[in-house]
Amino acid sequence: xxxxxxxxxxxxxxxxxxxxxxxxxxxxxxVLQRSDIGLHxxxxxxxxxxxxxxxxxxxxxxxxxxxxxxxxxxVDIVICTISARMGDAMEQGRAIFDEKMVVRKAxxxxxxxxxxxxxxxxxxxxxxGLCQVGRFIPSWESVVLYGDGNRKAVFMDExxxxxxxxxxxxxxxxxxxxxxxxxxxxILSQREVVGIWEKLIGKELKKSSLSxxxxxxxxxxKDLAEQGVWSHCYHFFYQxxxxxxxxxxxxxxxxxxxxDIKYTKMEDYLKQYI
Numbered sequence: 001x002x003x004x005x006x007x008x009x010x011x012x013x014x015x016x017x018x019x020x021x022x023x024x025x026x027x028x029x030x031v032l033q034r035s036d037i038g039l040h041x042x043x044x045x046x047x048x049x050x051x052x053x054x055x056x057x058x059x060x061x062x063x064x065x066x067x068x069x070x071x072x073x074x075v076d077i078v079i080c081t082i083s084a085r086m087g088d089a090m091e092q093g094r095a096i097f098d099e100k101m102v103v104r105k106a107x108x109x110x111x112x113x114x115x116x117x118x119x120x121x122x123x124x125x126x127x128x129g130l131c132q133v134g135r136f137i138p139s140w141e142s143v144v145l146y147g148d149g150n151r152k153a154v155f156m157d158e159x160x161x162x163x164x165x166x167x168x169x170x171x172x173x174x175x176x177x178x179x180x181x182x183x184x185x186x187i188l189s190q191r192e193v194v195g196i197w198e199k200l201i202g203k204e205l206k207k208s209s210l211s212x213x214x215x216x217x218x219x220x221x222k223d224l225a226e227q228g229v230w231s232h233c234y235h236f237f238y239q240x241x242x243x244x245x246x247x248x249x250x251x252x253x254x255x256x257x258x259x260d261i262k263y264t265k266m267e268d269y270l271k272q273y274i
């Protein structure tokens with residue numbers, strides 16, 4: 001079914017992929033254009049590119065309630081690229097999730113149909129650097145493991161995240177539910193990601209490790225924004241919070257809902273760096 005889809009954050013890291021996926025799947029695609037976007041030449045060029053591909057631009061801003069209401073009135077579906085809840089997050093990374101929970105509660109209290117997509121770890125941010133914070137290209141020499149490197153996480157190609165997300169918008173099975181993106185082959189530990197890379201390059205990397213206390217000490221030296229990044233690392237790779245639970249009955253797994261989507265396995269993802 002062809003729908004009118006508004007994407008908020010369409011020039012962002014994942015938002016631009018959602019715009020592309022929505023257009024590819026045949027939906028009338030709208031992108032929220034902030035009034036101050038003219039100050040950012042790259043984002044202007046991206047919006048113009050979307051327009052050439054068939055997307056429509058709607059002026060709106062979070063600072064202007066009326067503009068948002070007018071934009072939302074024109075569409076069937078709104079996709080916001082702000083991520084969902086981490087209820088057990090450390091204080092350093094929790095503030096942003098607490099703010100999002102306020103939005104979630106307002107949506108649910110208002111009776112607005114929703115779908116939350118749990119996208120897990122974006123491959124470009126995590127797998128490219130072998131899960132090392134701030135590294136986006138895999139080393140051919142060495143790697144730092146978090147603890148023993150054996151805690152499982154879930155890694156997703158960003159284009160696959162977008163494809164799965166757009167598929168949910170006209171699927172009654174996803175209404176008022178959380179949809180988890182965690183295909184079995186991509187539930188991996190850091191050590192397994194490193195092992196895949198070593199196999200591809202035919203070479204074993206020199207390994208060192210950071211203990212749990214090392215991470216906590218590093219966080220003390222960082223500003224608030226960086227503390228948030230490191231706290232996520234702590235939860236993912238020391239606590240294994242992304243893969244240490246079973247999907248509940250009131251949630252869905254995208255891998256099972258859409259078996260026709262051929263998702264990217266991390267071995268194939270890492271091949272592009274060779």
